[in-house]
Every structure is written in C-alpha cells, then in structure tokens.
Amino acid sequence: MKTIIIGIAGGTGSGKSTFTRKLKKEFEDDVAVLYHDNYYRDQSDIPLEERRKTNYDHPDAMETELLVRQLQELKEGKTIQCPTYDYTLHTRSSEVVTVEPKKVILLEGILVLADERLRDLMDIKVYVEADADERILRRIIRDVKERGRDMEGVVEQYLTTVKPMHYLYVEPTRSTADIVINSGMNPIAFELVKNTIQKILDEEA
Numbered sequence: 184m185k186t187i188i189i190g191i192a193g194g195t196g197s198g199k200s201t202f203t204r205k206l207k208k209e210f211e212d213d214v215a216v217l218y219h220d221n222y223y224r225d226q227s228d229i230p231l232e233e234r235r236k237t238n239y240d241h242p243d244a245m246e247t248e249l250l251v252r253q254l255q256e257l258k259e260g261k262t263i264q265c266p267t268y269d270y271t272l273h274t275r276s277s278e279v280v281t282v283e284p285k286k287v288i289l290l291e292g293i294l295v296l297a298d299e300r301l302r303d304l305m306d307i308k309v310y311v312e313a314d315a316d317e318r319i320l321r322r323i324i325r326d327v328k329e330r331g332r333d334m335e336g337v338v339e340q341y342l343t344t345v346k347p348m349h350y351l352y353v354e355p356t357r358s359t360a361d362i363v364i365n366s367g368m369n370p371i372a373f374e375l376v377k378n379t380i381q382k383i384l385d386e387e388a
C-alpha cells in the first residue's frame with residue numbers, strides 16, 4: 184500500500200486543526216491524523232513553574248525524530264503508539280494512542296514544514312494562513328477555554344516567544360507549500376483538498 188502524507192502547517196490560530204478535523208470527519212477511517220503537538224518533549228522531570236517558561240515555538244521543543252521514525256513505520260505498514268500531550272501540565276500524558284497505517288496520513292502542526300526530514304516524507308504540503316490579529320484573538324479565547332491559561336499569560340507568551348518564533352520559523356515555510364489557503368474555514372480550499380484526497384483513495388482502491 185502506498186502512503187500519501189499531507190502536511191498541514193500555519194501559524195497558531197490560523198485554523199489548521201479546524202481544517203484537519205474537517206478532513207478527518209469527511210474521510211473517517213480512510214485517513215490517519217498525526218499532530219506534531221503530541222510530540223512536544225516530555226518535561227515530567229522539570230517543575231511545573233519551569234515548564235511554563237519553555238519556548239514551545241522553537242523546533243527544539245519537539246521530539247521530531249520520534250515523529251519521523253513513526254511516520255516511516257506507518258509507511259512500512261506498521262502500527263504505531265502515538266504519544267499524547269497535556270497543555271495544562273506542559274508535558275506528555277501517560278496515555279498513548281494506537282494509530283494504524285492508512286493510505287492517507289494528515290500531519291498537522293505549526294512547524295511541520297520547518298523540518299527537512301518531514302518535508303521529504305510529504306507528498307502534499309499545505310499552509311493555512313490568517314492575519315496575525317485574528318490568530319492571536321482566536322488563540323486567547325481557545326487557550327483560556329481549553330488549555331488552562333489566563334489572558335495575561337497568553338499575551339505575555341505571544342509577545343516573548345510565539346510571535347518572534349512565528350516570523351523566524353513558521354512564516355518562512357509558507358514558500359515551501361504546494362497549496363496556501365486563506366483560513367481553516369475556507370469551503371473552496373476544503374473542496375479542493377478533499378477532492379485531491381478522494382482521487383488518491385480511488386486510484387489506490
């Protein structure tokens with residue numbers, strides 16, 4: 184079975200996860216989804232106060248070598264045990280999720296196009312973009328509601344690490360994408376990517 188890997192990158196709050204979730208809902212068991220965020224390094228040996236200070240927008244914050252290995256295993260038809268992540272505790276969760284090999288793998292994350300090893304494994308590269316003001320507003324709401332943060336903390340983190348790292352590592356990867364889409368809620372872009380995936384699945388059937 185040939186495996187097609189589709190990378191879905193873009194800044195925080197651009198709508199990557201929304202776009203990816205919609206594709207997953209469309210194809211259900213025909214596609215597997217891997218989130219780069221689940222590969223943030225385990226920090227259980229560091230006190231929580233220290234973990235809060237980590238720069239989570241630098242490529243070194245992720246164990247990308249494990250992701251590369253697991254993607255290769257999926258391509259070889261092997262089942263993997265994918266790590267999971269706890270944003271409130273800033274470290275890996277104890278659970279792992281079993282991911283079976285599929286013809287199509289969606290790989291989502293701010294930095295998935297920033298790593299040459301990941302880019303080399305991808306067949307299609309997508310970059311989701313949205314204005315910075317919209318992204319930070321969405322992030323404030325989401326992080327307070329879903330990631331156990333307070334507004335002051337989100338704003339401070341944005342100004343000290345998220346924003347500078349975005350311009351250093353995330354935005355430059357836009358030029359490596361095959362498809363650049365405007366926001367994660369873009370029905371026309373969704374149809375285009377959906378039809379591309381459907382074609383791949385039909386060809387391989």
Ligand SMILES: Nc1ncnc2c1ncn2[C@@H]1O[C@H](COP(=O)(O)OP(=O)(O)O)[C@@H](O)[C@H]1O
Nearest residue numbers: 194195196197198199200201321325366367368
């Ligand atoms: N086009 C959009 N318009 C308004 N809200 C959006 C849009 N796209 C995503 N959102 C919302 O913004 C938040 C962040 O979106 P998400 O898909 O998690 O972004 P990302 O994965 O790129 O960080 C979510 O609460 C989502 O519902």
Ligand SMILES: Nc1ccn([C@@H]2O[C@H](COP(=O)(O)O)[C@@H](O)[C@H]2O)c(=O)n1
Nearest residue numbers: 194195196220223239240270273293345
């Ligand atoms: N402990 C952590 C780990 C990551 N983050 C932030 O998550 C962002 C990436 O996820 P998106 O869904 O927004 O793409 C990234 O910008 C990290 O700053 C965090 O805050 N805490």
